[in-house]
C-alpha cells in the first residue's frame with residue numbers, strides 16, 4: 481500500500497501508560513532497568529513518566545536521562561506551561577503535550593471550549609519548542625473527536641512547531657477499518673507525523689495500531705505485554721512481530737529478548753504473563769494435538785510462522801490427551817529411548833487415559849512410568865504363557 485511511511489518509529493510507554501494501569505507501581509530501579517532493556521533492543525523513543533507528579537516520579541525520570549541511552553527520552557505533560565517546565569528540569573529531550581479534543585471531554589471533563597483547547601496546546605507547545613524540545617502533541621480521545629476539528633487542531637499544532645501528533649484512541653472504540661479511514665483523512669489534510677496510540681477495550685489495540693500505519697502514521701505507541709489502562713495498550717511484541725511477519729515491515733528490533741523483557745515487566749508489574757499471550761506466551765510453540773505435533777516434527781513451518789528463538793522461546797512437544805504416535809516417539813528420543821511405531825501405538829491409549837484422569841498433559845516422568853509399567857506387564861505376560 482502506497483500510504484506506508486518509509487520509516488516507522490517505535491515509541492514505548494510502558495513506564496507511563498503502562499504504569500497508569502490501576503494497581504501497578506514500578507520501583508525507581510525497575511523503571512531504570514526497563515528503560516535500559518528497551519533501549520538495548522532498539523526502541524526509538526521511551527515515554528518514561530510524568531514530571532509534574534514530582535517526588536519519586538521525577539527522580540526516576542532524571543535517573544533514566546542520566547543513564548545516557550541511545551533512545552529519545554520523552555516525558556508526559558498536560559498542556560500546561562508549568563508541566564513542561566518540570567519536564568525541562570528533568571533533562572528530557574522530548575515532551576508529549578496532552579489535551580482532550582473530543583467534545584465529550586471538552587464539555588464534561590475540561591468544561592471549556594474548543595478555542596481554549598487550541599490556545600492551551602499552542603502556548604505549551606511554543607514554550608517547549610523555545611526550550612529546544614521535540615514535541616508530540618497528543619489529541620486525547622482523538623477517535624471520538626469531530627474529524628474537522630481534529631484537522632484544525634493538528635494544523636494549529638504544526639504551526640506552533642509541534643513535531644508530531646499523537647492520535648489517541650483513548651477508550652479503544654475503533655476497529656481497523658475506521659482507524660484506517662480516520663488516519664488517512666488526517667494525513668490527506670495535514671502534513672504532520674502521526675503516532676498511533678491505541679487501547680485494547682475491544683481486543684483491537686494491535687490491529688488498530690497497524691491499520692494506522694497502513695494509512696500513513698509513522699510512529700507507533702506500545703507497551704510491553706500490552707500493559708496499560710483497563711484492557712491495556714497495543715503490545716510491543718505483537719506490533720513488532722505483526723509488522724514483520726504480516727505486513728513485511730522490519731523495525732530492526734532485537735526480538736530475541738522479547739520473552740526475557742516480558743517476564744521482567746510481568747514480575748515488576750505484578751501482572752502474570754498468560755501462557756496463551758500472543759508472541760511471548762509459553763504456549764506459543766507448544767504442540768500437543770497429534771496432527772500439529774506430527775507436522776511440526778516433520779517441518780516446523782507447517783504450524784509455526786517464525787522460529788521460537790526469534791522471541792526467546794523454545795519449541796515444546798506436549799504429551800497429553802490429543803497426542804499421536806509421532807509425538808510419543810519423538811518425546812522418547814529426548815530421553816534417549818528409541819521406540820518403534822507398534823510400541824507407540826500400544827502406549828497411546830494408556831497416555832490418553834492418564835491425561836484424562838489427571839485433566840492435564842503429562843510430565844516427562846509420568847510418561848516414563850507409563851512406559852515402564854507397559855514393559856513390566858509385557859514381561860509378565862510372557863512369563864505367564
Ligand SMILES: [Zn+2]
Nearest residue numbers: 497650677709
Ligand atoms: Zn493511553
